[in-house]
Amino acid sequence: MAQHFLLSAAARTLSLKSIYQGGEEKAYSTFCKVRWADNDGKPVCPRCGCVEAYSITTRRKFKCAGCYHQYSVTSGTIFASRKMSFTDLLAAICIFVNSAKGISALQLSRDLDCQHKTAFVLSHKLREAMSAEVHAxxxxxxxxxxxxxxxxxxxxxxxxxxxxxxxxxxxxxxxxxxxxxxxxxxxxxxxxxxxxxxxxxxxxxxxxxxxxxxxxxxxxxxxxxxxxxxxxxxxxxxxxxxxxxxxxxxxxxxxxxxxxxxxxxxxxxxxxxxxxxxxxxxxxxxxRRMDNGTLAHRVAGLAMAHPVSRVWKGYWQR
CATH class of the missing domain: 3.30.420 (Nucleotidyltransferase; domain 5)
Structure with a gap:
């Protein structure tokens, strides 16, 4: 009898161990490559579209050479104004797609060692980005x-x-x-x-x-x-x-x-x-027939392409 795909090694192409072993710099580089995939991970100004930018390394920001607008890799996305590290964000996406029947905010908060309200809002932001895939x-x-x-x-x-x-x-x-x-x-x-x-x-x-x-x-x-x-x-x-x-x-x-x-x-x-x-x-x-690495990359791409959430931005501040 043939083995089910989800039970095979081919379904496991990403793990939390590999994310945390890679560290913050690798996670940050991953988000840059997802956000600006058409420019090989190099920054593109979200305001004017200019591809020339000065790097502000101390704050992980960029300054557009054309309009002088300062922006980061998460500016204008559903992760805008984030405080969580890129490693934890990538780990959250990995946990989210690995959970075949979903995951509660309480469990996610324990896995990421963050407040319940942080995990709750982050989960709903990811759901909003995922639902945008079939919009219209x-x-x-x-x-x-x-x-x-x-x-x-x-x-x-x-x-x-x-x-x-x-x-x-x-x-x-x-x-x-x-x-x-x-x-x-x-x-x-x-x-x-x-x-x-x-x-x-x-x-x-x-x-x-x-x-x-x-x-x-x-x-x-x-x-x-x-x-x-x-x-x-x-x-x-x-x-x-x-x-x-x-x-x-x-x-x-x-x-x-x-x-x-x-x-x-x-x-x-x-x-x-x-x-x-x-x-x-x-x-x-x-x-359900995709490996978890592809799923995580897909969710990250949807999140980085989705604009700032009008429902969940500042949710706890009303």
């Missing part, structure tokens, strides 16, 4: 669609007489959300968060090619897909697959990863940030 993308050909509900758990009262019917709307917490996923077979996974799974119909019309073939379960709200797309349905009360290609197994596989991420790692996810956790799980699912 569409899906086509064969697409599976489904939804899964998260949050809003109501703890039952201790005494039986005090317990309420938790299915009734008046007893809901208002925090329950549904993650709607559209997964192209052999392609990408797009996720959106809403209050009802039925919202997925309009989302499909917006992000899917009109010539796509959709695969959905027996839920009644997916009936509306038949008017726009070629749609096949599978009744899960009878079978999970008809053995002729009609199933939602791949999108269910994504939800399996997301549920384990939420329940096993984070334990609680705010509905305000559920979309970022969903995007994180989708990114891991779509790139």
């Amino acid at each position: 993308q569409t899906v086509g050909e064969s697409v599976e669609i489904d939804g899964a509900y998260f949050g809003g758990h109501i703890r039952p009262a201790n005494v039986k007489e005090d317990r309420v019917d938790r299915r009734l709307a008046r007893h809901q917490t208002g925090k329950r959300r549904v993650v709607i996923a559209l997964r192209q077979r052999g392609g990408r996974t797009l996720t959106l968060v809403g209050r009802s799974e039925a919202e997925g119909v309009e989302i499909a019309k917006r992000v899917a090619d009109p010539n796509s073939t959709f695969y959905a379960d027996e839920a009644a709200h997916w009936d509306a897909l038949h008017g726009t797309f070629t749609t096949h349905r599978i009744n899960h009360s009878e079978a999970y697959s008809d053995l002729a290609g009609t199933n939602t197994n791949q999108v269910e596989s994504f939800f399996s990863r997301l549920r384990r991420m939420v329940a096993g790692q984070h334990h609680h996810v705010s509905p305000q940030y559920l979309h970022q956790y969903a995007d994180h799980a989708a990114w891991l699912e779509d790139h």
